[in-house]
Amino acid sequence: MSDHDDGRRRLLGCMAWVGTGLLWTVSGGVPRSLGLPGPAQAATAAPDFVFAQISDSHIGFARDPNTDTPATLKAALDQVAAQRPAMMLHTGDVSHLSKPAQFDTAAQLIGATGIETHYVPGEHDWLDDEGRPFVVRFQSRTKQGAPDGGFYSFDAAGIHFVGLNNVADLRPGGLGALGARQLAWLKADLAGRSASTPVVVFAHIPLWLVYRDWGWGTEDAAQALALLKRFGSVTVLNGHIHQILQKVEGTVAFHTARSTAFPQPAPGSAPSPGPMKVEPGRLRELLGVASVTFTRGQSRLAVVDTPIGA
Amino acid sequence: MSRLLPRRRAALLLVLLPAARGVAAETASITIDNFSFNPAMLTVARGTRVVWTNRDDIPHTVVSAARPPAFRSHPLDTDESFEMVFDRPGRFAYFCSLHAHMQGAVVVR
Numbered sequence: 001m002s003d004h005d006d007g008r009r010r011l012l013g014c015m016a017w018v019g020t021g022l023l024w025t026v027s028g029g030v031p032r033s034l035g036l037p038g039p040a041q042a043a044t045a046a047p048d049f050v051f052a053q054i055s056d057s058h059i060g061f062a063r064d065p066n067t068d069t070p071a072t073l074k075a076a077l078d079q080v081a082a083q084r085p086a087m088m089l090h091t092g093d094v095s096h097l098s099k100p101a102q103f104d105t106a107a108q109l110i111g112a113t114g115i116e117t118h119y120v121p122g123e124h125d126w127l128d129d130e131g132r133p134f135v136v137r138f139q140s141r142t143k144q145g146a147p148d149g150g151f152y153s154f155d156a157a158g159i160h161f162v163g164l165n166n167v168a169d170l171r172p173g174g175l176g177a178l179g180a181r182q183l184a185w186l187k188a189d190l191a192g193r194s195a196s197t198p199v200v201v202f203a204h205i206p207l208w209l210v211y212r213d214w215g216w217g218t219e220d221a222a223q224a225l226a227l228l229k230r231f232g233s234v235t236v237l238n239g240h241i242h243q244i245l246q247k248v249e250g251t252v253a254f255h256t257a258r259s260t261a262f263p264q265p266a267p268g269s270a271p272s273p274g275p276m277k278v279e280p281g282r283l284r285e286l287l288g289v290a291s292v293t294f295t296r297g298q299s300r301l302a303v304v305d306t307p308i309g310a
Numbered sequence: 311m312s313r314l315l316p317r318r319r320a321a322l323l324l325v326l327l328p329a330a331r332g333v334a335a336e337t338a339s340i341t342i343d344n345f346s347f348n349p350a351m352l353t354v355a356r357g358t359r360v361v362w363t364n365r366d367d368i369p370h371t372v373v374s375a376a377r378p379p380a381f382r383s384h385p386l387d388t389d390e391s392f393e394m395v396f397d398r399p400g401r402f403a404y405f406c407s408l409h410a411h412m413q414g415a416v417v418v419r
Contacts, residue, residue: 127408
């Protein structure tokens with residue numbers, strides 16, 4: 001970090017000579033730069049929009065390393081509530097086996113926070129009746145106008161949110177899939193939107209290839225990303241792998257969230273991607289939530305991950 | 311092709327059927343563990359009852375790879391089973407619809 005500080009000091013020094021200095025300020029924990037001169041700019045800075053991402057609550061799972069997934073979901077939601085987000089996204093695997101009682105428990109715990117929540121399904125949520133129970137329970141409020149299939153979009157605070165379903169038609173051989181119909185819908189949904197509109201895409205399985213052998217990727221994600229390429233700010237939020245991975249490619253920032261239920265091993269570090277056993281007392285360090293901040297004037301949204309226990 | 315009978319009670323019913331036909335059915339087992347089907351390739355005689363048992367600590371499914379699927383199990387939690395009697399010859403590829411990189415095949419002679 002000290003190299004960075006020295007470099008910045010030198011840069012600031014040079015810029016002061018040229019008269020194009022930058023003042024760094026921190027708003028809501030996110031560094032922002034304000035052009036100088038212009039103290040008035042600081043006073044009229046646009047408010048941040050903060051939303052949360054939680055994922056993989058797996059209500060119904062009750063074995064090593066977590067025999068109480070409702071308790072860890074509740075702890076995660078308490079963390080989220082303390083950050084006072086305007087909204088929350090759940091990137092899927094809400095339940096472990098798509099059972100009504102599991103959906104009930106999750107809906108009740110999440111509903112108790114009072115935070116407006118938008119869901120996409122994980123493969124564990126899509127086990128019965130072509131996903132209809134999940135759609136009815138978790139998407140009917142926000143799906144108006146969208147076709148059947150567990151995907152939809154909406155706008156908030158000037159951001160265009162797109163919830164995608166890449167678990168509906170898993171084919172043998174491995175990866176998630178969006179399908180031609182959903183891609184056609186996405187193309188129409190994005191058409192005519194200004195490239196300066198920030199876009200947040202959320203889906204369960206990662207939209208980039210994390211690890212093919214474990215099915216950690218989406219077969220036709222490249223087609224979706226091609227449609228998003230022209231936008232100046234794209235944030236892709238995923239779950240499924242129960243660990244944090246991040247990547248930036250051009251104007252697209254990818255982030256996968258921790259689970260609120262159990263961790264999974266790093267790609268290739270274990271024989272299979274199942275629940276990872278942990279030392280007693282360490283579980284909650286490996287579970288977590290994410291907070292995403294949109295600051296007007298900043299093209300990249302800031303994603304901050306927090307474990308639910310120390 | 312026999313109908314799907316994923317529950318244990320229905321499995322008992324399946325045991326009675328071969329006796330009624332006067333033919334003793336062979337049973338072959340496939341174990342699901344560590345995100346894999348073992349054996350991944352199983353060759354059986356016509357009329358064999360194949361039983362998949364999930365010994366993994368995560369649920370799995372057994373879904374025919376044909377379109378539309380010729381058979382599909384309910385999600386199998388740990389220690390749950392699914393069975394199929396294969397009374398037609400052929401190669402029947404299947405996979406786990408939760409973890410699609412898990413694949414197997416039953417070859418019926």
